[in-house]
Amino acid sequence: MIVRTHEDAEDSAINEEKFISRRYTLRADGMGHSVHETYIKPGCELRMWYRNHRETVLCLEGEGSIEDLTEGGKWELKPGVLYALDKHQQHVLSSEKGMTVLCVFTPALVGPEDHDEQGSYPLYDDDGSILKR
Template identity: 50%
Template sequence: MIVRDIEDIKGTEREVKADTGTWTSRRMLLRSDGMGFSFHETIIHAGTETLIWYKNHLEAVYCVGGEGEIEDLTNGETHQIRDGIMYALNGHEKHYLRAKSDLRMICVFTPPLTGKEDHDADGVYALMEE
């Protein structure tokens, strides 16, 4: 059994901050935990815009706080994000995630992340080895 407290993750190597400063991800489960997926609490910082394109991963996201929007660049649709909204990137959709206020997001990735990932210039997480 794995039991983790988010407070114990803050300030450790499992708390990853984007080089762009747009988000902070607290990675509660990683590939090394052997669950077959990774599980994160991510804060998208207020007033920011992040280009994301998970070409190598599928992601499901559940918003548990804040307000923002996601713009799907594959079809031009924009969806409002707030507490209680879930979205799943089942088609590797390239998108912008914009935060009006700090967005607190619960995220699941497959394949699981190693914990070192950050978006490249295209918004992609590379497939990384341990």
């Protein structure tokens, strides 16, 4: 059994200008997915495109919005609202006052990934080499 606290997740946190991602489980845990708590900082907008991963996101705290740039549409996010990027949609996630979301990635992230210029994460092989950018 894997049990981790918020403090444990701080060890693998990615703290960027627009967000903080605390990574609770990663590929090394062998679950097939990774779980992250991500805080979108106030007034920030993140343009992303997970070409190599699928992501499911549940809003836990605060408010924001998700805009689908691939298929169209924009939805308000508040606690209890979930969205899933089932077709690798390009999207914009934003929050005026700050928002905390729970994110699940498949395949699981390795840990140190950060968004590239297109807002995507690379896909790593089991030996740590990059399979796809």
